[in-house]
Amino acid sequence: MSVSQEAGDAGPKIDARPAAEKVLDWLTWACMVVAGTLLVILVAIFGWLVFGRYVLNSTPTWVEQWSLIIVAYVTFLGAAVGIRRGTHLSIDFVREAMPGAVRIPLHLLSDLMMIVFGAFMGWQGWLLVATNVNRIVPLINISESWRAAPVMVCGILIVLFASFDMLARIQRGISRGV
Numbered sequence: 342m343s344v345s346q347e348a349g350d351a352g353p354k355i356d357a358r359p360a361a362e363k364v365l366d367w368l369t370w371a372c373m374v375v376a377g378t379l380l381v382i383l384v385a386i387f388g389w390l391v392f393g394r395y396v397l398n399s400t401p402t403w404v405e406q407w408s409l410i411i412v413a414y415v416t417f418l419g420a421a422v423g424i425r426r427g428t429h430l431s432i433d434f435v436r437e438a439m440p441g442a443v444r445i446p447l448h449l450l451s452d453l454m455m456i457v458f459g460a461f462m463g464w465q466g467w468l469l470v471a472t473n474v475n476r477i478v479p480l481i482n483i484s485e486s487w488r489a490a491p492v493m494v495c496g497i498l499i500v501l502f503a504s505f506d507m508l509a510r511i512q513r514g515i516s517r518g519v
Contacts, residue, residue, distance in 0.1 A: 361505065365501070369426065372418040372422050383412070386411075389401060402480050406481045409488070410478075417494065421499055424499050424506075425502040445510070445514055459497070459498070460500050462499065463497045465496075466490070466494070467493045474486050
């Protein structure tokens with residue numbers, strides 16, 4: 342537990358969350374900051390594209406390649422954050438209609454499937470990164486691996502976030518005597 346004093350509080354505020362949860366929350370926040378920053382950059386480069394095309398009469402050719410890479414990072418970082426925050430679309434009315442004795446194993450099965458999916462995604466992303474190191478993206482002269490890196494990172498984050506969710510669910514079940 343950590344103790345912090347906030348301005349205007351009468352006493353110390355105790356943060357009882359486990360250290361691992363704090364690290365995962367920070368990692369989630371960092372992913373959102375990176376994705377948000379990349380969205381701002383995406384808007385700026387498209388603004389430059391429009392300005393170059395219609396005002397300067399000279400279309401910047403690099404914008405398409407950079408925008409494809411940026412969209413991949415925003416998408417995959419956002420997908421990982423969705424796992425951590427539990428905001429992905431799910432159809433869970435059947436599971437939630439079940440009694441607790443059935444619902445809990447279904448939750449754990451769902452977590453396990455996410456872990457397996459994330460591991461496969463991370464592994465395949467790594468293979469893409471490794472096989473594309475020497476290929477160059479046209480017009481921007483960077484390694485093609487930069488396009489595959491967000492797949493690998495997302496897979497790793499999904500494994501991390503889903504594993505923590507699964508362990509927390511098991512711990513809550515044990516503490517409740519389920």
